[in-house]
Amino acid sequence: MKVPKPRSDTGRKNLISDNLIELRRKRKLSQRDLAKELQLAGCDIDRNVITRIETQKRYVTDIELKKLCQVLNTTFEELTHETSGD
Numbered sequence: 858m859k860v861p862k863p864r865s866d867t868g869r870k871n872l873i874s875d876n877l878i879e880l881r882r883k884r885k886l887s888q889r890d891l892a893k894e895l896q897l898a899g900c901d902i903d904r905n906v907i908t909r910i911e912t913q914k915r916y917v918t919d920i921e922l923k924k925l926c927q928v929l930n931t932t933f934e935e936l937t938h939e940t941s942g943d
Contacts, residue, residue, distance in 0.1 A: 862916065871910060871917045872937045873925070878911050880929045880936070891928065900924035 862870075881891050888907040895902045900921060909915035917925075926933055 870913050870915060872939055873917060873922070874911050874913050876936050876938060877907075877925065877929075880931055881907075884929060894928045895924055898924050898928055900928075 881888070886894070888904045888911070892902055892904045892907050902921065902924075906915065910917055922933065922936065925931075926936055929936070
């Protein structure tokens with residue numbers, strides 16, 4: 858029996874897409890720049906992965922969440938916070 862992958866109440870694959878876009882832009886980073894920073898921090902993510910996360914086409918691992926918080930200099934709570942519109 859195939860177990861369905863988890864999704865939020867709204868059907869989203871991850872909780873961070875909107876916040877990731879906002880934090881990345883606030884820090885004036887392109888998707889490519891963010892991917893480069895993540896790679897330097899030891900996380901094997903390229904620009905295409907960033908795009909897939911931001912467009913809700915990819916789940917995010919706990920390890921990736923930790924590295925994103927580190928590189929974006931933010932907290933887990935800020936990165937995963939869902940706005941009331943979600």
